[in-house]
Amino acid sequence: MTTAVSMSDVVKHYRRGREKVEVLHGLDLEIAPGEFVAIMGPSGSGKSTLLNLIGGLDKPDSGTLIVAGQRIDGLSGGALTRWRARNVGFVFQFYNLMPALSAAANVELPLLLLPLSSAERRARVAAALKIVGLSDRARHKPSELSGGQQQRVAIARALVSDPPILVCDEPTGDLDRETANEVLDLLRILSGRQGKTVVMVTHDPKAAEHASRQLHVDKGQLISAKVAA
Numbered sequence: 001m002t003t004a005v006s007m008s009d010v011v012k013h014y015r016r017g018r019e020k021v022e023v024l025h026g027l028d029l030e031i032a033p034g035e036f037v038a039i040m041g042p043s044g045s046g047k048s049t050l051l052n053l054i055g056g057l058d059k060p061d062s063g064t065l066i067v068a069g070q071r072i073d074g075l076s077g078g079a080l081t082r083w084r085a086r087n088v089g090f091v092f093q094f095y096n097l098m099p100a101l102s103a104a105a106n107v108e109l110p111l112l113l114l115p116l117s118s119a120e121r122r123a124r125v126a127a128a129l130k131i132v133g134l135s136d137r138a139r140h141k142p143s144e145l146s147g148g149q150q151q152r153v154a155i156a157r158a159l160v161s162d163p164p165i166l167v168c169d170e171p172t173g174d175l176d177r178e179t180a181n182e183v184l185d186l187l188r189i190l191s192g193r194q195g196k197t198v199v200m201v202t203h204d205p206k207a208a209e210h211a212s213r214q215l216h217v218d219k220g221q222l223i224s225a226k227v228a229a
Helices: 047-054 077-087 103-113 118-131 147-159 177-192
Strands: 005-016 019-031 036-040 062-067 088-092 165-169 197-201 213-218 221-227
Touching: 005 047, 019 047, 019 221, 036 047, 036 177, 047 062, 047 165, 047 197, 088 147, 103 118, 103 147, 118 147, 147 165, 147 177, 165 177, 177 197
Parallel strands: 036 197, 036 213, 088 165, 165 197
Antiparallel strands: 005 019, 005 062, 213 221
């Protein structure tokens, strides 16, 4: 796989009543395997739409979109769901953990979509929690964990199916600076040492500094890119 993400002349629009609003305008983008990319831009610039396309949560209206070696712009809904389960892990600002479940049970949820035995699921959950440093919190429920620990559980959940790509939407937006830096350092380790491609939307310039490349989106187009020193 020479590129993790390849977008060519991608257009995306939405309907607002009778009005057609074009969000992305012929966007071209390539992201290499193992890159940690931060996407920045003002509200309404198209960065969240871009992230949703990369994660297979939405499809472009035109253009070519190849992610993890698969052209996904023409996949049916069912095929896209199966592709996501194998190839993309999602990390969100507000964790989206099930409050009644333990950390281990939350991490296990994506594996229920895969043809794995219970023993295989347990082994993968244990490995994912070890990676994020929470092996000793496996039986704790979200209410018994700090915000940073909850986000680490969410990252373990994203990792547990071993996807090549992690899609992160404001993953530190609800954390204090010290805890945010710990989470961002973990994402950088996953990119640098484990070869995960990390694509992160953020409003925070300090968070973006942890990435190997920063992309700036405005009015549906890439306006600049900055490579980390």
